Amino acid sequence: SQKIEQNSEALNIxxxxxxxxxxxxxxxxxxxxxxxxxxPGRGPVFLLLIRENExxxxxxxxxxxxxxxxxxxxxxxxxxxxxxxxxxxxAWRGNAGNMLTFGGGTRLMVKP
Amino acid sequence: xxxxxxxxxxxxxxxxxxxxxxxxxxxxxxxxxxxxxxPGLGLRLIYFSYDVxxxxxxxxxxxxxxxxxxxxxxxxxxxxxxxxxxxxxLCASSFWxxxxxxxxxxxxxxxxx
Numbered sequence: 001s002q003k004i005e006q007n008s009e010a011l012n013i014x015x016x017x018x019x020x021x022x023x024x025x026x027x028x029x030x031x032x033x034x035x036x037x038x039x040p041g042r043g044p045v046f047l048l049l050i051r052e053n054e055x056x057x058x059x060x061x062x063x064x065x066x067x068x069x070x071x072x073x074x075x076x077x078x079x080x081x082x083x084x085x086x087x088x089x090x091a092w093r094g095n096a097g098n099m100l101t102f103g104g105g106t107r108l109m110v111k112p
Numbered sequence: 113x114x115x116x117x118x119x120x121x122x123x124x125x126x127x128x129x130x131x132x133x134x135x136x137x138x139x140x141x142x143x144x145x146x147x148x149x150x151p152g153l154g155l156r157l158i159y160f161s162y163d164v165x166x167x168x169x170x171x172x173x174x175x176x177x178x179x180x181x182x183x184x185x186x187x188x189x190x191x192x193x194x195x196x197x198x199x200x201x202l203c204a205s206s207f208w209x210x211x212x213x214x215x216x217x218x219x220x221x222x223x224x225x
């Protein structure tokens with residue numbers, strides 16, 4: 001079965017720095033990887049999607065990269081702000097079906 | 113804006129009760145999902161529906177059933193609630209194409225005493 005691994009330890013960074021979060025998958029290459037943001041007491045909110053044949057995707061201060069050799073996706077937030085503090089989830093989807101497999105999420109804390 | 117509404121934010125029930133969690137979406141999405149979220153275990157899929165009256169089991173369907181009588185509404189049923197079903201339950205919906213993002217409700221925190 002597929003496992004999606006994210007660093008369970010919180011990531012603490014200073015405002016203005018770039019935050020980099022990691023998502024590793026164990027077995028099968030995804031058709032897509034999706035990234036979500038979750039605030040306390042709220043449901044996840046979709047941020048970005050990267051396809052298996054894409055190396056990089058950007059949206060404003062967000063960037064996602066994908067390395068099939070390392071079986072890894074990196075999620076970057078540049079010029080981070082305290083408002084970026086949240087838990088970030090990555091989700092894997094294979095070539096069949098509509099179901100996503102989520103990682104456990106990484107909590108990001110951006111200090112002013 | 114897509115809105116996924118879960119009927120309760122907090123719910124307290126007793127062991128053995130039959131519990132209904134309701135979810136409604138307003139974007140005419142074909143797919144609807146029920147997850148539970150527990151610390152250290154992340155989001156786990158309970159059931160998924162891709163059309164009215166259609167359902168598929170997710171990773172942890174035991175102890176749960178679902179009902180989808182109308183396209184916009186997806187219900188999760190705990191047939192006989194047990195304390196290990198205390199959790200945060202999240203409903204989501206999406207268009208049928210697999211790459212489409214899922215839109216989540218804000219969850220129901222269910223406590224079984």
